[in-house]
Every structure is written in structure tokens, then in C-alpha cells.
Amino acid sequence: MKAAVAATPIQEGGVRGFLHAPAGAERGIALTHGAGGNCEAPLLVAVATALCEAGLCVLRCDLPFRQERRSGPPRPGDAAADRHGLRQAAAFLRTRVPGDVFLGGHSYGGRQASMLAAEAPELAHGLLLLSYPLHPPNKPAQLRTNHFPSLETPIVFVHGSADPFGTIPEMEAALKLIPAVKRLLVVGGAGHDLRRGKFDMAAMVDTLTGERREI
Numbered sequence: 001m002k003a004a005v006a007a008t009p010i011q012e013g014g015v016r017g018f019l020h021a022p023a024g025a026e027r028g029i030a031l032t033h034g035a036g037g038n039c040e041a042p043l044l045v046a047v048a049t050a051l052c053e054a055g056l057c058v059l060r061c062d063l064p065f066r067q068e069r070r071s072g073p074p075r076p077g078d079a080a081a082d083r084h085g086l087r088q089a090a091a092f093l094r095t096r097v098p099g100d101v102f103l104g105g106h107s108y109g110g111r112q113a114s115m116l117a118a119e120a121p122e123l124a125h126g127l128l129l130l131s132y133p134l135h136p137p138n139k140p141a142q143l144r145t146n147h148f149p150s151l152e153t154p155i156v157f158v159h160g161s162a163d164p165f166g167t168i169p170e171m172e173a174a175l176k177l178i179p180a181v182k183r184l185l186v187v188g189g190a191g192h193d194l195r196r197g198k199f200d201m202a203a204m205v206d207t208l209t210g211e212r213r214e215i
Helices: 042-053 064-068 076-094 108-119 168-175 201-209
Strands: 008-012 015-020 028-032 057-061 101-106 127-130 155-160 182-187
Touching: 015 042, 015 076, 028 042, 028 076, 028 108, 042 057, 042 101, 042 127, 042 201, 057 076, 064 076, 076 101, 076 108, 101 108, 108 127, 155 168, 155 201, 168 182, 182 201
Parallel strands: 028 057, 028 101, 101 127, 127 155, 155 182
Antiparallel strands: 008 015, 015 057
């Protein structure tokens, strides 16, 4: 594992966030936040640090809705602009690394990354979706899976066993809709924020980067 490096603030065009850029990085990943957070969320910092230590160039970025408003959730009309922001983040990373670019995010951010990948499968080599919001809490019939059958990009899902946005059996059933190679990593006892339980960062890194050959 390579040593972690300090994150550098970035504000370039429509991209705002922090860049973790280890020397010699050939691959990169853009990570973004959930509906109530920003790119400085502790979960994103921890995941970015683990990926950086594995040699990836990591961009933690704020979605456009968060760049416009310091607090509050995205509005219904923000989603398309937020996906465009992820396109810009991927393009930014391609100016920094010569190889594969991944997209990822927590909750809302991960959902937008997956919808973008369904629209443009060539955009990312793989997806890292942390706590995918399968449905609103207590509303299991309102599934957010319409784009799943169009997903061709390999995906790693990381999901807490106590997440109110989707149980593990619900996630396993939903993943059957996805034709792409996918893997579900369960964090026992964790809720939507993934703070409880044992988050096996090494397994996440190995799976995402292909060292365990799942994607």
C-alpha cells in the first residue's frame, strides 16, 4: 500500500472539492456525497484515504446543488445538473491519470453516479456505491431501480445491514436486475451512514480495483 498524501483543495470550472493525488497514480475515482452532506463528510474522507493508500488518485467533490447551497437537500430539479457535475469530475480526473476512472458516492451521490453510468456506460470503468438509497425509509414499494437493467458498468455496493433505505434481502433482489458484474459488501450492524459495524476497507479496495477479480 502506498502512503497517504495530503488532500489539495480544487476549484476548477464546475469541479470543487479535494484531490488526493499519490505520486505515479494511474487510475482515479471521483467520490461524492449524500443529500445532506458535502465532500468533507467523514465517510468520504475515510474511503478516499483508503483508496489513496492503494495508489488511486481520488477526487472528493461537491455536487452542483451543494456548490449552490451550503445546506439542505437537493431539489427535484437538481438531479440532471448533479449528473453533469459528475461528468465534469470524471473529465477532470482524466487530465490527472492515464488509466481507468471510477465514479462513486454515498446515498444520493451514488444514485446519481449509477444513473449517469446507465446513460453513458463509457464514462466510468466501475462504480462504488455506498449505502445506495434503494427506497425511502418505510416505503419499500418506491424502488429506485428503473435504470438498473441499463447498467453495464461493474459495480461494488457497500451496504449496512441496518440501513432503513433498503434491507440486505431487498438489495440482493434488486441487484438481480443489473446485467453488469456486481458485488455487494455488507457492513454488519451499520445504518445508512455506515458508522457502526466493521467496514472492511481492504475488501472494498480490493474488490473495486479488481485484485479479487470480482469486477
